[in-house]
Amino acid sequence: MSFKLEPSKDFKKPPGPVCLIIMDGVGIGAEEQYNAWYCAKTPFLDSLRNGKTPKGNIVLNAVVDASGRSVGLPEDSDMGNSEVGHNAFGAGRIYSQGAKLVNESMDSKTFKTGETWKWLLENCKDGKEGTLHLLGLWSDGNVHSHVKHAYALLDAALEEGCKHIRFHILLDGRDVSETSALDYVGPLEKHLASLREKGVDVHIASGGGRMVTTMDRYEADWRIVQRGWLSHVLADTETIRTFSSASEAIQTFRKEENGVIDQFLPPFIIVDNKGSPLGRMKDGDSVILFNFRGDRAIEISTCFDAPEGTFHHFDRGCMPKVRFAGMMQYDGESKIPKHYIVSPPNIERTLGEYLVHNNCRRLSISETQKFGHVTYFFNGNRANKFNEELELYVEIPSSRERENTRPWMKAAEITDSALAAIDEFKPDFVVLNYANGDMVGHTGVYHAAVIAMEAVDVSLSRLVNGIIERNGIAIVSADHGNCETMAEVDKKTGKPVKGNSPEGWKALTSHTTTPVPVMITGYGIEKYEIDESVTWGDANRKKAGIVNVTATCANLLGFEKPKEWLPGLLKPKSL
Ligand SMILES: O=C(O)[C@@H](CO)OP(=O)(O)O
Ligand SMILES: [Mn+2]
Numbered sequence: 001m002s003f004k005l006e007p008s009k010d011f012k013k014p015p016g017p018v019c020l021i022i023m024d025g026v027g028i029g030a031e032e033q034y035n036a037w038y039c040a041k042t043p044f045l046d047s048l049r050n051g052k053t054p055k056g057n058i059v060l061n062a063v064v065d066a067s068g069r070s071v072g073l074p075e076d077s078d079m080g081n082s083e084v085g086h087n088a089f090g091a092g093r094i095y096s097q098g099a100k101l102v103n104e105s106m107d108s109k110t111f112k113t114g115e116t117w118k119w120l121l122e123n124c125k126d127g128k129e130g131t132l133h134l135l136g137l138w139s140d141g142n143v144h145s146h147v148k149h150a151y152a153l154l155d156a157a158l159e160e161g162c163k164h165i166r167f168h169i170l171l172d173g174r175d176v177s178e179t180s181a182l183d184y185v186g187p188l189e190k191h192l193a194s195l196r197e198k199g200v201d202v203h204i205a206s207g208g209g210r211m212v213t214t215m216d217r218y219e220a221d222w223r224i225v226q227r228g229w230l231s232h233v234l235a236d237t238e239t240i241r242t243f244s245s246a247s248e249a250i251q252t253f254r255k256e257e258n259g260v261i262d263q264f265l266p267p268f269i270i271v272d273n274k275g276s277p278l279g280r281m282k283d284g285d286s287v288i289l290f291n292f293r294g295d296r297a298i299e300i301s302t303c304f305d306a307p308e309g310t311f312h313h314f315d316r317g318c319m320p321k322v323r324f325a326g327m328m329q330y331d332g333e334s335k336i337p338k339h340y341i342v343s344p345p346n347i348e349r350t351l352g353e354y355l356v357h358n359n360c361r362r363l364s365i366s367e368t369q370k371f372g373h374v375t376y377f378f379n380g381n382r383a384n385k386f387n388e389e390l391e392l393y394v395e396i397p398s399s400r401e402r403e404n405t406r407p408w409m410k411a412a413e414i415t416d417s418a419l420a421a422i423d424e425f426k427p428d429f430v431v432l433n434y435a436n437g438d439m440v441g442h443t444g445v446y447h448a449a450v451i452a453m454e455a456v457d458v459s460l461s462r463l464v465n466g467i468i469e470r471n472g473i474a475i476v477s478a479d480h481g482n483c484e485t486m487a488e489v490d491k492k493t494g495k496p497v498k499g500n501s502p503e504g505w506k507a508l509t510s511h512t513t514t515p516v517p518v519m520i521t522g523y524g525i526e527k528y529e530i531d532e533s534v535t536w537g538d539a540n541r542k543k544a545g546i547v548n549v550t551a552t553c554a555n556l557l558g559f560e561k562p563k564e565w566l567p568g569l570l571k572p573k574s575l
């Protein structure tokens, strides 16, 4: 099927670039004290939301869905996230996402008929001595993983006569309540103890907080992955602290570092009463990484898959010969990992691919922590470019320090580089991500999140005015909510739940299901208006979604949208 885009009869391409600017983690929330955007001083954003830039340019406004089924998640109660959000921005249509596809495979047990499952169990079932290791994020956050998927794998392994099973659990506190680890670890420890009473050799073997153990992304800090490797694979008790149980590790670390939240708990190894590790991986074992989302799974997958002599990020030591599989294939083009249990969404015919086939130049730019969002996720889970000449990907290195200590992050540097790249590379289309609202939102530190939003506002003002001066168009949106809700909120009263944050509430570190803004301004925008009839496809939910922004970008570039995409948000202004 051709990638030729037809010229639009209603829209004209501007002389300057069409720029999709994604404020990561910024939803339209309640006008309450816990809303960091609402409480921040954001004069530029306020002006956009009121329909005009401070310099008087018209701004078209919409508020659209960015969570639940509008972005391919199982339930409308599912909060949005960057993977599904940037997939949607790039794809222009809704794909069933990892959470949904894995649910279906686990519920129907179809995964058991797959080659990978049989290959994984070959050395571990029917009394064989191989150990099956289950590694992944241990919560029901449903952004990277869900404990129910790991329990389904455990049950299936037991049904097939696996005798030796180990869990390597990454603690969350980012997609779920910030110190909720024991709510997930307690039931696991209880369940495994009951299985041991029936003679199954099953234990938690290692773990650690997800932001310091294993789950790095975009090569921001390979030391995080190395800590995981030392804990889960080598069980290096010289470097990683040992405990008799995961609960003991969590409780000890919390006593030692008052206020530490789960995502930052140090790595640990569980040992028996003689001090030997319960789950060092050995030749003939099998390993399943049960995370379904790719960005924070690719590096550890590479550690297992990379042949001798091709891995240079750290010394993998005496590497056991194991069979490794991911829950999904995280990068279909680079085949990472080689083996996987559930087929990922096959996202194709994205805006990025159409652009290069229509000779449009494209710039993707962000800082490390969101760089893969505007490349890998935006391209449909493919890190590689579609065309070397027509595409420029710019990464501004993120700091490795906790985001609440520098909430401005690299917003200013991204803005400087974007304006310079627009002048030098002359892109037709730009996709840019400001990480602040989300990355600082995830720390749960309210006053830092307020500063984060003020930093975004200052940069946005420079960037949008710069785009208008260059006769371009800016589309300012967000991939999901986060910093607009910095407290856990009592659903009945709408008031924050009491807690021990400096503000007196229980901090919320996760994303939300709030809708997000779409604010469009720049060259020729006065000729268009929002088409209020546009929806993301569900008749009962009379709302558009971020998935309608893709066609909006194509229209503003002067093209008819491809027929397989959902409609854009704009129509010519009725006279
Ligand atoms: O940090 C992450 O991995 C997720 C939350 O788990 O956030 P985002 O989807 O915004 O990248
Ligand atoms: Mn995000």
Ligand SMILES: [Mn+2]
Binding pocket: 025, 082, 438, 439, 442, 482, 511
């Ligand atoms: Mn996030």
